[in-house]
Structures are given as structure tokens and as C-alpha cells.
Amino acid sequence: MSTTIEQPAATAPDTTLLRFATAGSVDDGKSTLVGRLLHDSKSVLADQLAAVEGASRARGRSGPDLALLTDGLRAEREQGITIDVAYRYFATPRRRFVLADTPGHVQYTRNMVTGASTADLAVVLVDARAGVVEQTRRHAAVAALLRVPHMVLAVNKMDLVGYARAPFTAIAEEFTAYASELGIPDVRVIPISALAGDNVVRPSAAMPWYQGPTVLEHLETVPTGQDPTGAPARFPVQYVIRPQTAEHPDYRGYAGQIASGVLRVGEPVTVLPSGRTSTIEGIDALGRSVDAAWAPQSVTLRLADDLDASRGDLIAPAASPPALTREVAATVCHLADQPLTAGRQVLLKHTTRTVKAIVTDIPSRLTLDDLSQHPAPERLVANDIGRVRVRTAEPLALDAYADSRRTGSFLLIDPADGTTLAAGMAGGSFTPAEAGAAPGGEAAAPGAGREA
Structure with a gap:
């Protein structure tokens, strides 16, 4: 006997899952924001909080350093930075969350790519005193390249600028203009103080001029997923x-x-x-x-x-199968310490299929600072993003990454030891006009937001 299972309504908040990633420059407060989200949403166990309080006292802090809730590696705690991607799982009465706290250092761009590759939303932090900096643009460009459909710009450390509206507005206008160039369809800009908790979980009394949602309110209400009938x-x-x-x-x-x-x-x-x-x-x-x-x-x-x-x-x-190909043109982020060069024999893993392949050409490397292409780089090193051409020994049913993040992505693997060399996205050249998840979209007005 066959049973029809009704698809759950997209608006049922208690059944939805949001995967999101945080990014930003060093010391912009990503880990503190994550810690504040977990702490103020009551998603931290008592023994975890006790351990953080003990570690904070050992470092001479008068109160708990909430950044320690995610910076779990010893090297991270000693240096006060995030190195690896830290995944955290928590829930509110309205939604479940998978959070990836990604590094801010440029040398860990590959880790940011890993954390954002499956995200529905990216939270990019900026320091209200410094504004939009080079690394902010890099992380926004990577999120656009990975076609993350929603973005939050969290203007942090508003307490250090006296909770003034003017610096927030200037940062919001600059970033939304840049996001529009990248084609990111949905941007929400929120002024916060992760250290003090302003506009993270609870609204801030210090910024009455801001009438938008808090970070958590936006995370709980942003649309997730797509209509399953909308893709083959x-x-x-x-x-x-x-x-x-x-x-x-x-x-x-x-x-x-x-x-x-x-x-x-x-x-x-x-x-x-x-x-x-x-x-x-x-x-x-x-x-x-x-x-x-x-x-x-x-x-x-x-x-x-x-x-x-x-x-x-x-x-x-049968009416809409993907095309079979042995010639793959793609953008890749190089993950391994050993360089990737033309002529390199690799394994290509696409969904559940793994085939032998060879890198035939590396036409260009992306310069994230200005989104320009550096032609004929000869090789890609760790954290580089570039264009490659790969020939496979067997045909692949590969979609364009613009059409499907699942069936348009792949990994390049070292056949000798199984090391993952690069993460790839099949399709045309990366340009700002092609970067966003929904080409032609426009960013929201500062502080207003637009749900896509």
C-alpha cells in the first residue's frame, strides 16, 4: 500500500533547519558573537559555561570570555584567533541551526570555503571603527562565489563608537553597494555589540534609531531552502x-x-x-x-x-537528464599545501562517483581583492581560487554549480594518499555579475532588509 507524504509547509518554523557561517577579519568578534548567540539563547550547558569561566579567569578576565565557546583548539586559545572551522548545533523554539564559525585570516581562506560551502546564510562581521576592509570584501566574494543566497552584515563593536548612527549608515551603504556588484540577492545590515549583547538576541536600548530585527530574529525568520519542484x-x-x-x-x-x-x-x-x-x-x-x-x-x-x-x-x-561530459571547466579553491599544476593526475569525486582524471590547464587565478583574473598562473597553492580544466577517464553527469550546489560541485583528490586537493564548482568563469545565487538581485537598503 502506498502512502502520500505531504510536504511540510515552508513556513513551519519548528521543522526548518538553517545552516549558516560566520566570517570577518581578525578581531572583528566572530567567536564572541557566536558565543553570545549560544549563551543568550540558553544553548550552553552548565559544565561548558563553567569551563569557559575557569579558562577566562586563568587569562585574567573578570567575566566569561564567550569566544572560548567556539575557539576550542589550544593554538586558537593561546593566540586569540580562530584557525579551524568550529561547528556548533543549537535550537530555539522556532528553528534548528548548524553554525560554522570560520577563520578570518587570509591564509585560512580554504577553511572559510569549507564552512560556507553548505551554508544558506553568511554572517560577515565588520568592526564599526574600521568599516569595510579588504578581508570583508574577500569573504563577501567567496560567499558569492559559493552562491550563498542570504547574507547578514553585522556591524560589531557599536559600543566603541558610542552607538552612533552615522558610522553604521556609512558602512551599510558601502557594503550593500559592493554586494550588489557581486549579485548577492539578499543582504541585511544589523548594528550590534557582541560583547555587550546589543541586537544579538535581545534588542538594544542604546540604538533606538534601529528598528530592524536582532541577529537571532533574522536567523529565525529568513527563508530556507528552495521549492523542491523548481529543479530537475x-x-x-x-x-x-x-x-x-x-x-x-x-x-x-x-x-x-x-x-x-x-x-x-x-x-x-x-x-x-x-x-x-x-x-x-x-x-x-x-x-x-x-x-x-x-x-x-x-x-x-x-x-x-x-x-x-x-x-x-x-x-x-528521462525528460531532463544532465549532460554527460569528460571535459570539466570549473572554479576551484585549492585546499592542500602541495600545489596543483597542469598535468597532475587526480581522482575526481562527484556525488557518490569517483573517477580518474587529469588537470589539463589552469587558465587563471582569481584575485579576491578586486575580483580580477590573473592569467596563466602555472599553479595554484593553498587558499588560491582559480579556473581549471580537467579531463576525466569516464563520463560524469555534472550540472552547472549555478543550477545545483549539490550536483555541480566536486572534489579533486590525490590518488596516492587520498588527500583532498581542491573543492570545485563546475560552470563558467567567475565574474561579479555571475557570482550571486540569483543573478540580477539587488541588496536591501541599510537596516531595512529584504527577504528573497
Whole structure:
């Protein structure tokens, strides 16, 4: 018997999950903001707070240093900076959150890319005294490159400028103009003091001129996800299930997570890269049969025909399959300490499929300071972002990253030791006009915000 599972309403706040990342220059207060969010939303356990208070006293602080809630590495605490990406999970009555606190140093750009790659929203901090600086532009450009659809500019340390409106307005206007050039569709600018708690969780009495939401209020209400029917369905096969029991002697199911779109029983599909076609005979989810399933559900598909399909294959609607290619043009962020050069043999991992490949060319390297392209750099080193061309030994069902962050992304891996060399985004050249998640969008007015 088949059951239809109703899709949860997009406005049901108790069922939604928001993944967001923080970024900003060194000492702008990212870790303090994260600590303040966790502390004031009552998401810190008593023993965690006690440990932070003890560490703060050992450093001569009169009160708890909330930055220590995320700066967990010993080197981070000793230097007072964030080095690695720190993930934190918390929830409010309205929404669940996965937070990635990313480093501010330029030499850790690769860590920022890692943290923001799956984010629905990026919180970029600036110091109200310094305003928009070079690293602010870098982080905004990386977020645009990764097509993060929502952005918050948190103008921090407002207490150090007397909570004045003028410096906030100047920073907001400068940043929203830059975000508009990048094509970022949704920007909210919020004046805060992470140290004092102004406009982080509770509204600030010191800034009556600001009538917008606090950081947490915005995080709780910003739209998440996209309409699952708005993109073609993509289903990477992760595992083939053959229980061969007396009850189901001929059961053959293809298990995995739907990367995008909706799949329905009776729908004609194509299995790639073989190109063989069949029809969805059944969909099993959570131990029962359903009529339809959508991203990001994990399900098992049963096809009407016995096809030679296995891990690494991709099932897509017969009417809208991705094109197969062996020539990949992409933007990559180089993650490894060893450089990437033309002629390098690599493994390319795309969804559940891993194939042999070779880097045939590195046409350019992106200069994040002004978004210009440095032609023919010969190699990419750690933290570089550049254009590459890769030829694969087997065809890939690769979408453009602009169309799908899931099926348009890939990893380049060292075949000798399994080291991840680079994270890639398939598609055309990176330019400001192409950078945003929704080309042609415009940034919101300072302090007003626009929900996209």
C-alpha cells in the first residue's frame, strides 16, 4: 500500500533547519558573537559555561570570555584567533541551526570555503571603527562565489563608537553597494555589540534609531531552502539493496539521498552514465512506500526493470537528464599545501562517483581583492581560487554549480594518499555579475532588509 507524504509547509518554523557561517577579519568578534548567540539563547550547558569561566579567569578576565565557546583548539586559545572551522548545533523554539564559525585570516581562506560551502546564510562581521576592509570584501566574494543566497552584515563593536548612527549608515551603504556588484540577492545590515549583547538576541536600548530585527530574529525568520519542484530531480545511487529474504526474494532497491527535485512513482527515468531507461516502480522511505519524495530525503527507489546500476550512478528524469561530459571547466579553491599544476593526475569525486582524471590547464587565478583574473598562473597553492580544466577517464553527469550546489560541485583528490586537493564548482568563469545565487538581485537598503 502506498502512502502520500505531504510536504511540510515552508513556513513551519519548528521543522526548518538553517545552516549558516560566520566570517570577518581578525578581531572583528566572530567567536564572541557566536558565543553570545549560544549563551543568550540558553544553548550552553552548565559544565561548558563553567569551563569557559575557569579558562577566562586563568587569562585574567573578570567575566566569561564567550569566544572560548567556539575557539576550542589550544593554538586558537593561546593566540586569540580562530584557525579551524568550529561547528556548533543549537535550537530555539522556532528553528534548528548548524553554525560554522570560520577563520578570518587570509591564509585560512580554504577553511572559510569549507564552512560556507553548505551554508544558506553568511554572517560577515565588520568592526564599526574600521568599516569595510579588504578581508570583508574577500569573504563577501567567496560567499558569492559559493552562491550563498542570504547574507547578514553585522556591524560589531557599536559600543566603541558610542552607538552612533552615522558610522553604521556609512558602512551599510558601502557594503550593500559592493554586494550588489557581486549579485548577492539578499543582504541585511544589523548594528550590534557582541560583547555587550546589543541586537544579538535581545534588542538594544542604546540604538533606538534601529528598528530592524536582532541577529537571532533574522536567523529565525529568513527563508530556507528552495521549492523542491523548481529543479530537475537528481538521485546519486549510494548503495544497492538486495535483502533476498523469503518475504522479498526479488527485491532490488537503489538507496541514496535525493540531491534535488522531486521523484514520483510511475515517472520515466534514465540511469547515467549508461543511459538506460526505466520507470520508478516504487519509493520506500522510513520503512513504508510513498508516492513521491523530494530533496533532501533519503529513500530507496525500485525500478520496473532490472538494470545494471550501482554506486556512483545517477538516476534522473528521462525528460531532463544532465549532460554527460569528460571535459570539466570549473572554479576551484585549492585546499592542500602541495600545489596543483597542469598535468597532475587526480581522482575526481562527484556525488557518490569517483573517477580518474587529469588537470589539463589552469587558465587563471582569481584575485579576491578586486575580483580580477590573473592569467596563466602555472599553479595554484593553498587558499588560491582559480579556473581549471580537467579531463576525466569516464563520463560524469555534472550540472552547472549555478543550477545545483549539490550536483555541480566536486572534489579533486590525490590518488596516492587520498588527500583532498581542491573543492570545485563546475560552470563558467567567475565574474561579479555571475557570482550571486540569483543573478540580477539587488541588496536591501541599510537596516531595512529584504527577504528573497
